[in-house]
Amino acid sequence: MTPIIEFRDVNKYYGKLHALKNINLTINEGEVVSIIGPSGSGKSTLIRTMNGLERINSGQLIVTGHDLADKATDINKIRKNVGMVFQNFNLYENHTVLENVTLAPKIVLKRPDDENKEIAMRYLEKVGMADKANAYPRQVSGGQKQRVAIARSLAMHPKVILFDEPTSALDPEMIQDVLDVMKYVAEQGITMVVVTHEMGFARKVGTRLIFFDKGEVLEDRKPEEFFAHPDTERARDFLSKVI
Ligand code: ADP
Ligand code: MG
Secondary structure (H helix, E strand, O other), rough: EEEHHHHHHHEEEOEEEEEEEEEEEEOOOOOEEEOOOOOOHHHHHHHOOOOOOOOOOEEEEEOEEEEOOOOOOHHHHHHHEEEEEEEOOOOOHHHHHHHHHHHHHOOOOOOOHHHHHHHHHHHHHHOOOHHHHHOHHOOOHHHHHHHHHHHHHHHOOOOEEEEEOOOOOHHHHHHHHHHHHHHHHHHOOOEEEEOOOOOHHHHHOEEEEEEOOOOEEEEHHHHHHHOOOOOOOOHHHHHHHHH
C-alpha cells in the first residue's frame, strides 16, 4: 500500500481548544475514507489540515511525500495533487462553468488551451454538466454547482480529493446526483477522503470508515463492520440519532 496522507502525533489548537488530539492516521492510495461524527467534533479541521488550509501545531503531516509542518514545504506544489470540494461549492461566480474547470489547469499546470478545454469538457460530460458549459454559476442549481466543483477537481488530475460535507447544503432531490458523481470518482480509483452525513455512501461506496469525536479517531474500520457493530458507546449513540 502506498501512503498518500500520514498524520504522525498531530495536534491542533484553536487558542485553548484542543481540536485535533494526537492524531495518527495513514490514508493509502485508492482508499475511499468516510469520516463521520457529531457536529463540532473536528472533522472539517482534520480534512482542512490535509491541504494546508489549517496549520497544525505539532507532529508531522506527510501529504504526497511532503511534510506540511515543515516551513520549507511549498504548499502550492501539494495542492496540485490534492483537490478539495467544499459544502458551499466555492465556484468562481464571475466565470462560466467551463472557465471554472479550465482556470486552475491553465494557471497552475500551464496546460495548453485546446487540450485544457477538451479535458474540461470531458469531465463536464461525466458529471452531466456539458450543456451548461457557458452558463454562470448563478444560473445553475446547487446540485449542479457541486457537480461542476467535482469536475473542476478532476480536471487537475489530483492524487486525492477531499470532500467536506459535499451534499449538506443541497436540497434533498439533488443529493443523489452528486452522490452518483462521487461514486463515479471512486470508481476511477482516485483516493477520496469524505466528511459526510450520507450513511448510504459511507456504507456502500466507502472502503474505510472513521468515526471522529471530540478531536479523536474513535473507530477506524471497514464500513460494514462499523455499521453492524460499532465498538464505542459514542458511535452507537451517534448512529442511533442519524439512521
Ligand atoms: P466539525 O467539522 O466536525 O463540525 P470543526 O472542525 O468545524 O468541526 O470544529 C471543531 C471545533 O473547533 C469546534 O469546537 C469549532 O467551534 C472549533 N473551530 C473550528 N474552526 C475554528 C476557528 N477558525 N477558530 C476557532 N475555533 C474553531
Ligand atoms: Mg465541518
